[in-house]
Amino acid sequence: MPLPRLIPCLDVAGGRVVKGVKFQGLRDVGDPIELGAAYSDAGADELVFLDVKATVDERQTLVELVRGVAGRLAIPFTVGGGVRSVADADALLEAGADKVGVNSAALARPELVTELASRLGSQAVVVAIDAEGGKVRSHAGTTATGRDAAEWAREAEARGAGEILLTSIDADGTRAGYDLALTATVADAVDVPVIASGGAGNARHVADALGVAQAALLASILHEHPARLVTLRTELRDLGVNVRWS
Amino acid sequence: MNVAICEYGAGNVRSVTLAFERLGARIVDDVRAADLAVLPGVGAARAAMDGLRASGHDAALRERMAAGKPVLGICLGLQLALEHTEEDGGVEGLGLLPGRAHRLREGRVPRMGWADVEGRGAFYFAHSYAADTPCATAWSEGVVAEARHGSFVGVQFHPEKSGAAGARFLEAECLSLA
Numbered sequence: 001m002p003l004p005r006l007i008p009c010l011d012v013a014g015g016r017v018v019k020g021v022k023f024q025g026l027r028d029v030g031d032p033i034e035l036g037a038a039y040s041d042a043g044a045d046e047l048v049f050l051d052v053k054a055t056v057d058e059r060q061t062l063v064e065l066v067r068g069v070a071g072r073l074a075i076p077f078t079v080g081g082g083v084r085s086v087a088d089a090d091a092l093l094e095a096g097a098d099k100v101g102v103n104s105a106a107l108a109r110p111e112l113v114t115e116l117a118s119r120l121g122s123q124a125v126v127v128a129i130d131a132e133g134g135k136v137r138s139h140a141g142t143t144a145t146g147r148d149a150a151e152w153a154r155e156a157e158a159r160g161a162g163e164i165l166l167t168s169i170d171a172d173g174t175r176a177g178y179d180l181a182l183t184a185t186v187a188d189a190v191d192v193p194v195i196a197s198g199g200a201g202n203a204r205h206v207a208d209a210l211g212v213a214q215a216a217l218l219a220s221i222l223h224e225h226p227a228r229l230v231t232l233r234t235e236l237r238d239l240g241v242n243v244r245w246s
Numbered sequence: 247m248n249v250a251i252c253e254y255g256a257g258n259v260r261s262v263t264l265a266f267e268r269l270g271a272r273i274v275d276d277v278r279a280a281d282l283a284v285l286p287g288v289g290a291a292r293a294a295m296d297g298l299r300a301s302g303h304d305a306a307l308r309e310r311m312a313a314g315k316p317v318l319g320i321c322l323g324l325q326l327a328l329e330h331t332e333e334d335g336g337v338e339g340l341g342l343l344p345g346r347a348h349r350l351r352e353g354r355v356p357r358m359g360w361a362d363v364e365g366r367g368a369f370y371f372a373h374s375y376a377a378d379t380p381c382a383t384a385w386s387e388g389v390v391a392e393a394r395h396g397s398f399v400g401v402q403f404h405p406e407k408s409g410a411a412g413a414r415f416l417e418a419e420c421l422s423l424a
Contacts, residue, residue: 001353001354001387002358002360002361002371003359003360003361004359005359005360040409043409045359070261071264074264074265074268074406074409074413075370075409076372076404076407093258093288094260096258098407118290118293119293120289120290121290122356123358123372123373124288124289162356162358162372162374191354192354192355192356193354193358214358214359244360244368245368
C-alpha cells in the first residue's frame with residue numbers, strides 16, 4: 001500500500017483562494033499560484049484545486065490559473081469544479097492538471113465518468129461527492145439528490161472512477177474532525193482509494209481520517225500558515241502515522 | 247541536451263516537459279534525432295497505442311532501439327513498451343522489451359500515491375496495471391518499479407510528479423547520456 005497522503009485543497013473563486021464554513025461565507029485567503037507553490041515546497045503529497053463557483057464564463061480564467069500553478073509544481077495536481085465534458089477535462093490536462101474532479105455533471109449524467117475514464121484512464125478521474133447526513137448533494141451543496149453517498153461511490157467506481165473525494169458538508173470548515181462514520185462507509189463500499197475531506201482541526205483528526213481513508217484533504221487549518229503542513233507531518237509521525245518524509 | 251517527448255493525443259506532456267526544462271534540457275520535436283526520447287504515460291492503453299501508430303512514433307521508437315539510442319518510458323509508457331498489456335481487453339505493445347503488463351490484484355486499485363522504491367526513497371505511483379518482465383531492475387512493494395533493456399529504461403512511477411526525488415532520478419538519467 002502506498003503511504004497515506006496529505007493533500008492541501010485550494011478552493012478557488014474569481015481567481016483567488018477562498019474558504020468558507022459548511023460551504024457558506026467564503027472569504028479570501030490568498031493567491032492560488034503562491035499558495036500552490038508554498039504547499040509544494042512544504043512537502044504536500046498532492047495538490048487539489050476546486051473551482052467552487054465554476055461559472056461557464058470563468059472557464060478560461062481557471063485554465064490559465066491551472067497553467068500557472070502547474071508550472072510551479074512537481075507533485076500530482078487534481079483540478080475540479082465545473083467539468084461537464086471530456087473537452088473540459090482535456091483543457092485542464094493540457095494546462096498541466098494530472099487528474100480531473102467531477103461532481104454535479106456526473107450526478108446529472110453518470111455516463112460522463114465512463115467517457116472520462118476511457119479517454120484519460122481511471123487514474124485521472126476523481127469523482128467528488130459532497131454529502132450531508134450520508135446523502136449526496138450537488139451544485140456546491142445547494143441541491144439535494146436523494147442519492148446515498150456509498151451507493152453513488154460504488155456506481156462511480158463501476159463507471160471507471162479512479163478515486164473518490166468525499167466531502168462531509170456537516171464537517172466542512174468546522175475544524176471539529178472528519179466525518180469518520182461516513183468516510184468508513186464509503187471506503188468499505190469501494191476498492192478505489194478514498195480521500196477524506198472536511199473537518200480537519202488538528203493532527204489527531206487527520207490521523208483518525210487516515211485510519212479509514214487513503215488520503216486526507218486539508219484546507220482551513222493550512223491556508224493561514226502553509227508551513228503548518230511541515231509540523232503536521234511531524235505530529236502525525238509522532239502519532240504513529242507513516243506519512244511521507246519529504 | 248535535446249529531449250523529444252512523444253505526443254500521442256493523451257498523456258501529461260506538459261508535466262514531463264516542465265520536469266525536463268527544469269533540468270535545463272531543450273525540448274525538441276524530432277523523436278528520431280533527439281538525445282533522449284520520452285514515452286510519457288497517462289491514459290488508457292488502446293487509445294494510447296492507436297495514437298502512437300497514428301503519429302508514427304511507434305516506428306520512430308523502434309528505430310531508436312535498433313540504433314541503441316535512449317528511450318525513457320513512464321508509467322503507461324513502460325507498459326506500452328512491453329509485448330502485451332491486459333488492459334482494454336488485451337492490447338499488443340511496442341515490444342521494445344520482453345514482458346507483459348497485468349492488472350494489479352492486491353490492495354486498492356488504482357495503486358495511487360507515494361511508495362518506497364527499494365533503496366531510493368518514495369516516488370509517486372498511479373496505476374492499475376504493472377509490468378511482468380525479466381528486465382526488472384527495481385521493485386516497489388512487489389511491483390516492478392523500473393526495467394532496463396538495451397537502450398530502454400522504463401519506470402512505473404512518475405518522476406515528473408515525484409518532487410525532488412523524481413528530479414534527481416531524471417537528472418541521473420540525463421547525466422548518464424551526456
